[in-house]
Each structure stands twice: as structure tokens, then as C-alpha cells.
Amino acid sequence: MNARNPMPVVREGGPARDEHGRPTPIETRRVMIECRNVHKYYGDYHALRGIDLKIREAEFFSLLGPSGCGKTTLLRTIAGFEDIGSGVVLIDGKDMANVPANVRPTNMVFQSYAIFPHLTVAENVAFGLRRDPRSKAEKAAAVEEALAMVGLRGYGARAAHALSGGQRQRVALARALILKPKVLLLDEPLSALDRKMREQMQVELIKLQRQVGITFVLVTHDQEEALVMSDRIAVMFEGEIAQLSFAEELYTRPASRRVADFIGVMNFLPARILGDTETGVRVDVPGFGEFEVPAANVSRADAGDSGPSVGFRPEAVTLLTRDAPAPNRETAGAIEEIVYYGDMTYYDVRLDGSARFDGKGHPIRVSMRNVFGRDLPDLGTRTRVSWSPGSLILFR
Numbered sequence: 249m250n251a252r253n254p255m256p257v258v259r260e261g262g263p264a265r266d267e268h269g270r271p272t273p274i275e276t277r278r279v280m281i282e283c284r285n286v287h288k289y290y291g292d293y294h295a296l297r298g299i300d301l302k303i304r305e306a307e308f309f310s311l312l313g314p315s316g317c318g319k320t321t322l323l324r325t326i327a328g329f330e331d332i333g334s335g336v337v338l339i340d341g342k343d344m345a346n347v348p349a350n351v352r353p354t355n356m357v358f359q360s361y362a363i364f365p366h367l368t369v370a371e372n373v374a375f376g377l378r379r380d381p382r383s384k385a386e387k388a389a390a391v392e393e394a395l396a397m398v399g400l401r402g403y404g405a406r407a408a409h410a411l412s413g414g415q416r417q418r419v420a421l422a423r424a425l426i427l428k429p430k431v432l433l434l435d436e437p438l439s440a441l442d443r444k445m446r447e448q449m450q451v452e453l454i455k456l457q458r459q460v461g462i463t464f465v466l467v468t469h470d471q472e473e474a475l476v477m478s479d480r481i482a483v484m485f486e487g488e489i490a491q492l493s494f495a496e497e498l499y500t501r502p503a504s505r506r507v508a509d510f511i512g513v514m515n516f517l518p519a520r521i522l523g524d525t526e527t528g529v530r531v532d533v534p535g536f537g538e539f540e541v542p543a544a545n546v547s548r549a550d551a552g553d554s555g556p557s558v559g560f561r562p563e564a565v566t567l568l569t570r571d572a573p574a575p576n577r578e579t580a581g582a583i584e585e586i587v588y589y590g591d592m593t594y595y596d597v598r599l600d601g602s603a604r605f606d607g608k609g610h611p612i613r614v615s616m617r618n619v620f621g622r623d624l625p626d627l628g629t630r631t632r633v634s635w636s637p638g639s640l641i642l643f644r
């Protein structure tokens with residue numbers, strides 16, 4: 249805060265901002281949703297196993313995990329559609345124990361848009377205001393404002409059944425936002441859309457969330473969607489949170505091999521631990537040889553049955569073309585698979601000596617941006633891979 253501007257600038261419903269108008273860091277914001285040791289049973293089935301989390305003001309938060317991990321159950325628990333076995337759910341500091349769903353400061357948008365096809369767009373949006381005491385004219389203005397917010401200005405008189413999937417989801421969003429909830433809960437809202445529309449709506453949702461400045465909680469099983477949209481992400485497996493981190497940290501510093509495997513593509517190679525040093529851990533990895541993994545890259549999580557391994561992303565190593573400058577470290581190998589994606593290509597490279605531990609050999613996946621007009625290496629070509637110990641993570 250500076251002298252000219254002693255009060256934090258607070259937008260309606262949004263987070264506090266610094267003197268440059270930037271939102272304050274998420275960790276310092278007010279807690280909007282808190283779960284303390286939440287357990288949920290369906291009969292004998294233990295669906296939520298001690299959920300602890302804090303979601304903050306004006307944050308875009310995602311619950312990510314495979315089918316059946318409990319993310320929808322957790323979202324419905326926050327909304328008040330599910331009773332919990334034990335634990336506490338607080339919203340904006342208030343215990344929700346005896347607060348029914350319809351009076352919680354939350355609103356939910358579902359995958360199936362749940363709009364009424366026989367009503368107009370405006371009638372659908374106004375449905376949220378049916379118990380609102382405001383005058384007809386005031387409500388009509390609010391509807392128009394909500395439609396403008398989701399990019400549907402002037403669509404009010406249209407029949408809802410004549411809309412595209414993306415437009416219907418916008419109507420559902422407008423209907424949820426018109427009630428000015430403190431929290432918007434989104435259960436796989438984009439999963440019914442085709443890829444192009446989904447990507448467009450992802451960007452629009454991010455913009456919308458910034459504009460309205462309220463807390464969004466998104467349920468998704470799509471890791472790319474979670475990374476694109478979220479400030480922070482909770483990865484869930486079997487009713488538990490395996491990692492709760494900022495998107496970039498989750499990708500670059502997964503807390504366990506399982507999280508690493510779930511988020512994006514990750515190469516794993518078996519590692520022999522040679523010993524701890526003052527600055528890290530010395531390892532021996534087939535194809536890479538002996539080197540030291542810096543302490544910051546040593547995962548604290550148990551590697552489990554699979555034994556110690558090093559993991560790295562396809563973009564963490566580089567395929568060297570003939571004219572490349574001298575690399576950090578390099579290993580030779582042969583390209584045994586090529587998967588072309590237009591803007592980039594995956595190369596599966598079998599490194600020399602990669603079969604040293606178990607005789608099987610382990611191809612690694614390397615990604616490379618395609619440069620227009622430059623020839624791509626062919627299948628079977630000998631190549632060099634450049635890497636550095638700092639871009640590998642040790643799971644021990």
C-alpha cells in the first residue's frame with residue numbers, strides 16, 4: 249500500500265488489489281471455502297477420506313482426478329447436496345453444517361446445461377431470480393447484464409432450444425451468475441462440447457472469472473483443462489488429495505510418481521541410488537550414467553513398489569540436430585517412433601545402454617517444436633539427446 253492510496257482497491261466481490269491494480273497473491277487472500285477433515289460414506293463405501301483444503305477469495309480452483317476419485321462428491325458436499333459423515337465445511341467463515349443448499353452462497357453449473365428448452369434465453373436466465381423481490385424492469389436489466397457478461401448480449405428473445413452447445417452453457421453460466429454467488433461450482437461444464445468450442449470456452453471462462461472476481465471451483469478429469477484454467481489444483485485419488493499446488497508447480501514438481509503420471513507425459517527410468525551427498529543424491533540411471541540429482545529435485549514421496557526412478561517431461565530434454573551447439577550433457581540413441589502433432593512432434597528414442605539394468609531397454613519420449621520448413625529427423629536415425637540433472641526428478 250502506498251501513501252496516495254492507503255486503502256486496498258477492492259472490486260465488487262473481487263480480491264484486494266495492490267497499488268498497481270494487480271490482485272494480491274492467493275495465499276494472502278481471505279479463505280472462501282474450507283474443508284476440515286471431511287469424510288463421506290455411501291453405505292460402506294468411503295468416498296471422501298479426510299479432505300483438508302482452503303480455497304481462497306477470487307481464486308480459480310480445480311478438483312482434478314480420474315473417474316470415481318470423489319471430486320464430484322466433494323463439489324456436491326460444498327454445495328450442500330450431500331450430507332457429510334464427519335468433518336466441517338465452512339464457506340466465507342461460516343459453518344455450513346445445518347445450512348441447506350438453496351441458502352448457501354454458492355451456485356452450481358452442471359455438465360448437462362439443465363436449461364429449459366421451451367423458454368427463451370432471457371426467461372432461462374431470469375429463472376434464477378424467480379424469488380427476487382425486484383421490479384420487472386430491474387430484473388430485465390439484470391438479465392441483460394448477465395447475458396452481456398457471457399457474450400450473449402441481444403440473445404434474450406431467442407428460443408433456448410435453438411442454441412448451440414456452447415451458447416447453452418453460456419446461458420447456464422448467466423443464470424448462475426445473476427444471483428451473484430460468492431462461489432460458482434462447475435461440474436465438468438465443458439465436457440459435452442467439441443474440442444474447439446471447449447478450448448474457446450476455457451479462455452472465456454478464465455476471463456469471466458477475472459471479470460466477476462468470485463471464487464470458481466471446477467471439477468474436471470482433464471488435466472490439460474485444469475492446467476489451462478486454474479490458479480491452484482487439488483489432484484485427488486480414491487477420496488484423498490494427493491497434491492494441492494499451483495498449476496505450474498504441479499506440472500514441474502509433482503509430489504509423487506502417481507501425480508506425475510497423471511499430469512501430462514512423464515518419462516520414468518529406473519534408478520540405483522548410490523548415496524546422499526551434501527547437495528543432492530547420486531544415482532545411476534541406464535542410458536544416462538552416474539550423476540547427482542540436486543536436492544530440490546528429490547521428491548519426498550515414497551516411490552512405492554516400482555522402486556526408485558527418475559522422471560522427466562518430454563520437453564525437459566532436447567533432441568540435437570546436427571548443427572546444434574555443444575550440449576550440457578548428452579547421450580546417444582536411435583529414434584524408434586515418431587508421433588507428429590503439427591506444431592510439435594514426439595520422438596521415442598532408445599538410448600544406448602538403456603537396457604543395462606534389466607535387459608529390456610527403456611525408450612524415452614522427447615518433444616520438439618516443429619519449425620516451419622525445417623526437415624524432421626527420420627525413423628531409425630541415430631541422434632543425440634541433451635539433458636541436465638536439474639531437469640530430472642528423483643522418486644526414491
Ligand SMILES: Nc1ncnc2c1ncn2[C@@H]1O[C@H](COP(=O)(O)OP(=O)(O)OP(=O)(O)O)[C@@H](O)[C@H]1O
Binds near residue numbers: 295313316321322
Ligand atoms: N449416490 C451414490 N451412491 C453410492 N455411491 C456413490 C454415489 N455417488 C457416488 N458414488 C461413488 O463414490 C465414488 C466417487 O464418486 P464421484 O462421482 O464423486 O467421482 P468423480 O471423481 O466425480 O468421478 P466422475 O468423473 O466419474 O464423475 C465413486 O466410486 C462412485 O461410484
